[in-house]
Amino acid sequence: MDGFRLSSRQIIRAWPLTLLILLDVVFILLHAAYTVMDWPNQNFNIEFDGGYAERYQLIKMVLCMFILMVIMFSINVINSLVLACWILVFLLMLLDDVLSIHEQIGNYMYLHQGVSQSFGEAFAMISASLILLALIAFATTISDMENLVFSLSLGFLLMLMALFAVGIDYVHANTHDPVMHPVLGLIEESGEMFSWSLISWYHLLSWRKRAPLNVKELIRESPLKWQRLE
Secondary structure, X not given: OHHHOOOHHHHHOOHHHHHHHHHXXXXXXXXHHHHHHOOOOHHHOOOOOOOXXXXXXXXXXXXXXXXXXXHHOOOOHHHHHHHHHHHHXXXXXXXXXXXXXXXXXXXXXXXXXXXOHHHHHHHHHHHHHHHHHHHHHHHHHOOOHHHHHHHHHHHHHHHHHHHHHHHHHHHHHOOOOOOXXXXXXXXXXXXXXXXXXXXXXXHHHHHHHHOOOOHHHHHHHHHHHOOOOO
């Protein structure tokens, strides 16, 4: 469990988090400049699908999946099941961002079920979250305390992200005030970016504690470590 406790020394030396947050601020400032100066390139719009900010978010997701896969090779098979479930979570979130899956489900429910699209999108995300949560809960019950602490901490950070991605997004979609609508959109996207920076930083801390930094040694020793079913 010590592998996931954040000491004061770690917090003070959290330069990766500082770098991630600074990059978030850069994208927010670029969005402000795009809005005020009416730049023609929509990629600077923080709300634009496929824009520069969204690509940066995808990089964070890929980073988290990569770190989890590396850690998997440093622990036994039973404990790695929890991390495999979390990789599935991030993979589905990545696909959703790229393919706009929950938006398509929301549009389908709007056309065929008579509910608002924002409600359909929230319903799709909550339903998927509950299913994945059940898988993670099951894998955690057969894992060790370290993975339990990891899952609880990561779950809290993802709930923080969902507050913006689902909660603020729902309010944003149902607000038609010409002033508040763009403000809520900026709050939603900025909150998501900062949340993903915290999530990425937590994965980097976990990698440092649980996996060796020598990748060649990790690959060479991993088959032996996977044979130990502690």
